[in-house]
Amino acid sequence: MSLPTTHQAAAIVEKGKPLSLITRKTPTPGPGEVLLKVQAIAFNPVDMAQRDVGLFIAAYPAISGSDVAGTITLTGPGVSSVQIGDRVTAFASAFFAQGNPDYGATQEYVLVAETVLTPLPASWSFVEGCVLPMATFVAWSAWTITGILRVWGAKRVFDYKAEDVVEQIVSAAKEDGLKMTKGMHAAGSSVQQLGVDVMGALREEGAVSKYGIAPIVDKEVKVPEGVETAFLTGPQPEERDEWLKWVFGTWLKENLAKGRVVASPHIKVLDGGLAAANQALDNLKAGVSATKLAVEL
Numbered sequence: 252m253s254l255p256t257t258h259q260a261a262a263i264v265e266k267g268k269p270l271s272l273i274t275r276k277t278p279t280p281g282p283g284e285v286l287l288k289v290q291a292i293a294f295n296p297v298d299m300a301q302r303d304v305g306l307f308i309a310a311y312p313a314i315s316g317s318d319v320a321g322t323i324t325l326t327g328p329g330v331s332s333v334q335i336g337d338r339v340t341a342f343a344s345a346f347f348a349q350g351n352p353d354y355g356a357t358q359e360y361v362l363v364a365e366t367v368l369t370p371l372p373a374s375w376s377f378v379e380g381c382v383l384p385m386a387t388f389v390a391w392s393a394w395t396i397t398g399i400l401r402v403w404g405a406k407r408v409f410d411y412k413a414e415d416v417v418e419q420i421v422s423a424a425k426e427d428g429l430k431m432t433k434g435m436h437a438a439g440s441s442v443q444q445l446g447v448d449v450m451g452a453l454r455e456e457g458a459v460s461k462y463g464i465a466p467i468v469d470k471e472v473k474v475p476e477g478v479e480t481a482f483l484t485g486p487q488p489e490e491r492d493e494w495l496k497w498v499f500g501t502w503l504k505e506n507l508a509k510g511r512v513v514a515s516p517h518i519k520v521l522d523g524g525l526a527a528a529n530q531a532l533d534n535l536k537a538g539v540s541a542t543k544l545a546v547e548l
C-alpha cells in the first residue's frame with residue numbers, strides 16, 4: 252500500500268462556517284496509534300455542534316467526526332493487536348481530541364488509538380461498519396453511568412408528539428406494575444423535561460432513580476426529587492483507555508464476530524465523498540428520522 256505525504260480533509264476553518272476541503276500533511280502514528288485510510292464516515296449531531304458552535308474545539312483549523320471504517324496503512328510503535336491491511340471500524344473521536352486535525356474522522360487518513368479499533372468481519376462493508384463506534388460508545392456510557400445497556404426491544408411504544416405522552420407512559424407503567432430506577436435520554440435536547448417527569452412519577456419510594464442524558468444537559472429542566480441526572484459519557488481520561496479498549500477490542504469484536512450486532516438504523520450514503528460531508532451535517536441539522544447519514548471515500 253503506497254503511503255501519501257498529503258491528503259484531503261473536510262475541515263472547520265472557522266466557527267460557524269461550512270466545512271472546507273483542504274490538503275494537509277499526512278501524520279505519522281505515535282506509540283499505540285495507527286494511520287487509517289478512511290473508507291466510510293458516519294455523521295453524528297456532535298459533529299454539527301463542532302462545526303456550528305465550536306463545541307469541543309481547542310483551535311482552528313479543526314476536523315470533526317468520530318465514526319469511521321477503513322484500512323490500516325501504518326502502525327506506530329508498540330501496536331500489536333492489528334496489522335497493516337486490516338479492515339477495521341474505529342472511534343476517531345474528534346471531541347475527545349478537541350478537534351485536533353490529526354484525529355477527526357472527516358478526512359482521507361486519520362490517526363486512531365489502537366484501543367478504539369475493532370476488526371470488521373469480511374461480511375461487513377465499510378459503510379455498515381462506520382455506523383458502529385459512536386452507537387457502541389453511547390450504549391456503554393449508559394451502562395457505565397446508569398446500568399442500562401439494552402435500550403432497544405421495546406414492549407410498548409409511545410408517540411412523543413402526543414400532548415399527554417407523560418400520562419400515557421406513567422399509566423401504562425402502573426398497569427404493568429413497573430417502577431423505573433434507570434433511564435436513558437437518547438433523543439434531541441428539547442424533551443428532557445418529559446424524561447425526568449416520567450422517572451419522577453415512576454420511581455421507587457425512598458430510592459434514587461438515575462437518568463443518563465445523551466445530549467448536552469438542559470440546565471432549565473426541573474429535575475423531580477429522587478431523580479439524579481448525568482451527562483452520558485465514558486469514564487474520566489485516566490480510566491478511559493482501559494475502558495475503551497474493552498468496549499472496542501473485546502465487547503464489540505466478540506459480538507461482531509458472533510453476529511449479535513447489526514448496523515442500524517437505515518444508512519443513507521450521500522454521493523460526493525468528503526465533499527458531501529458539509530451537506531450531511533446540514534441534513535442532520537434539518538432533522539433526520541431513523542436514518543444514519545454516511546459518505547464513502
Ligand SMILES: NC(=O)c1ccc[n+]([C@@H]2O[C@H](COP(=O)([O-])OP(=O)(O)OC[C@H]3O[C@@H](n4cnc5c(N)ncnc54)[C@H](OP(=O)(O)O)[C@@H]3O)[C@@H](O)[C@H]2O)c1
Pocket residue numbers: 295296297385389392411412437438439440442464465466467482483484535538539540541542
Ligand atoms: N453523550 C454522548 O456521548 C452522545 C453521543 C451521541 C449522541 N448524543 C446526543 O444524543 C442525541 C441523539 O443522537 P442521534 O445521533 O440519535 O440523533 P438523530 O440521528 O438526530 O436522531 C434524533 C431522533 O430523536 C427522535 N426524537 C426527537 N424528539 C423526540 C422525543 N421527544 N421523543 C422520542 N424521540 C424523539 C427523532 O425522532 P423523529 O424520527 O420523530 O424525528 C430522531 O429519530 C443528540 O442530541 C446527540 O447530540 C450524545
